[in-house]
Amino acid sequence: MTRAQAAKPSAVPDREEALELYRRMLIIRRFEDTVQDLFLKGQVHGTTHLYSGQEAVAVGVCSVLAENDRVAGTYRGHGHALALGVEPQGLLDELLGRATGVCGGRAGSMNVIDLEHRLIGCFGIVGGSIAAATGAALALKREGGVAVAFFGDGATNQGYFHECLNFARVFRLPAVYVCENNLYGEFTPYEQVTAGEIRARAETLDISSQTIDGNDVFGVQAAAREAVDRARAGEGPCFIEALTYRYVGHSRSDPGRYRKPGELDEWRARDPLIRAREAIGDTAEVDRAVEAQIAQVIENALAAPFPSPDPDAREFKDG
Numbered sequence: 483m484t485r486a487q488a489a490k491p492s493a494v495p496d497r498e499e500a501l502e503l504y505r506r507m508l509i510i511r512r513f514e515d516t517v518q519d520l521f522l523k524g525q526v527h528g529t530t531h532l533y534s535g536q537e538a539v540a541v542g543v544c545s546v547l548a549e550n551d552r553v554a555g556t557y558r559g560h561g562h563a564l565a566l567g568v569e570p571q572g573l574l575d576e577l578l579g580r581a582t583g584v585c586g587g588r589a590g591s592m593n594v595i596d597l598e599h600r601l602i603g604c605f606g607i608v609g610g611s612i613a614a615a616t617g618a619a620l621a622l623k624r625e626g627g628v629a630v631a632f633f634g635d636g637a638t639n640q641g642y643f644h645e646c647l648n649f650a651r652v653f654r655l656p657a658v659y660v661c662e663n664n665l666y667g668e669f670t671p672y673e674q675v676t677a678g679e680i681r682a683r684a685e686t687l688d689i690s691s692q693t694i695d696g697n698d699v700f701g702v703q704a705a706a707r708e709a710v711d712r713a714r715a716g717e718g719p720c721f722i723e724a725l726t727y728r729y730v731g732h733s734r735s736d737p738g739r740y741r742k743p744g745e746l747d748e749w750r751a752r753d754p755l756i757r758a759r760e761a762i763g764d765t766a767e768v769d770r771a772v773e774a775q776i777a778q779v780i781e782n783a784l785a786a787p788f789p790s791p792d793p794d795a796r797e798f799k800d801g
């Protein structure tokens with residue numbers, strides 16, 4: 483599929499399921515707005531990399547996963563976590579360094595793990611998720627289940643991208659590799675550092691591949707279902723390149739001055755939430771519920787206790 487073809491409309495699931503996909507995307511958007519706001523107020527400890535604009539990728543992919551599947555996300559991982567059902571409360575508490583956070587307030591934004599929700603980790607090393615998911619896929623080949631790696635366009639220039647995909651193809655591992663091509667690695671346009679088409683790198687390893695519109699949650703869901711079903715059926719790994727865009731800077735206070743003129747507006751016109759709403763119709767009830775939920779999450783997080791400074795007094799769930 484070419485970039486132009488990637489924009490074709492996709493099948494919309496029934497209203498209830500479509501609304502649930504929309505709700506999850508909205509939770510991520512409001513969560514990220516909140517993180518940005520609290521970061522600027524000095525409440526978030528460490529750095530942040532926001533997922534705003536890319537919501538349809540994580541939500542569409544995670545919507546087709548089963549209980550025994552596993553996911554590895556990136557440092558841009560709040561969206562991956564929330565799409566898997568990690569509680570916004572536990573995640574915001576974590577970012578604010580509170581004892582009630584999903585990792586006891588000791589992981590922060592970039593390194594969240596929540597095994598209960600199938601998240602084997604978010605990785606600050608570019609491409610680390612690819613290696614972790616490949617290892618998980620090796621285990622899941624015996625135990626049953628599919629491992630998904632989310633990673634950026636920049637990660638496909640890392641050596642272990644090639645090593646892992648080769649390994650997964652040779653051993654027919656149940657892995658789905660999801661490249662979120664948001665056009666930039668930090669401040670560098672991807673075409674300045676990436677030779678050829680990203681998808682061709684998987685195709686040359688004889689891995690089933692698709693390039694899709696990553697801002698169309700229903701299309702992402704359909705493509706992910708096909709890939710996950712194939713992997714689950716023992717046909718080996720699949721590769722998805724999802725074309726998308728991040729609305730805010732790479733991290734923290736990056737104002738994104740390297741963007742091409744008009745680029746942000748063009749992508750905002752293709753906003754995944756607006757497009758889902760156009761297909762669904764009235765979403766007012768979900769909109770209100772998510773606003774109320776996030777307002778409560780903020781209030782609770784700001785009131786939550788900090789962890790004990792005693793290193794032996796661990797608040798980890800399984801610690």
Ligand SMILES: Cc1ncc(C[n+]2csc(CCOP(=O)(O)OP(=O)(O)O)c2C)c(N)n1
Nearest residue numbers: 558606607608634635636637664666667668
């Ligand atoms: C191995 C490694 N090299 C460099 C970095 C610094 N770094 C952090 S994010 C990033 C850009 C990655 O871009 P991409 O893979 O496209 O993901 P995106 O941030 O766009 O989601 C870089 C170079 C790092 N964290 N790890």
Ligand SMILES: [Mg+2]
Nearest residue numbers: 634635666667
């Ligand atoms: Mg990128």
